Amino acid sequence: MANAMTSTALLVFLASLLLVNVEGQVGHTKARCLCLNGVVNQIKPVLIQKIVVHKSTISCPHMEIIVTLKEGKEKKCLNPEAPLVKKMIDKLM
Structure with a gap:
């Protein structure tokens, strides 16, 4: 009886360690x-209808600037490190 209780306690302890380990891991790599x-x-700024800035997050490690163009609703990604894009962002802020 004591041997069965010890085995059960050991099993519960190991299961709880496993849960703690799984909970602490990053889900999306x-x-x-x-x-x-x-x-x-x-x-060209006259072609831009809308600008959306996505800051860096856990799921995407760098900032993204997405512009929607007036004609055709096409979307383009701007390089946040480009000098002209930096000037445009400074004007908007």
């Missing part, structure tokens, strides 16, 4: 960035 097909360094 792949980046989930929106700008996967490259970025452009400049775009």
Whole structure:
């Protein structure tokens, strides 16, 4: 009887260790960035309808700037490190 209780207690202890280990792991290891097909360094401001800035997160480690163009509702990703894009962001802020 004592041997069965010891085995049960040991099993419960090991299961709780396993749960703690699984809970602490990062769930998504792949980046989930929106700008996967490259970025452009400049775009004429008159062509832009909307600008969306996504800050870096756990799922995507870098900032992304996505512009929607007026004609055709096409979306482009801007390079946040490009000098002209930096100037545009400074003006918007």
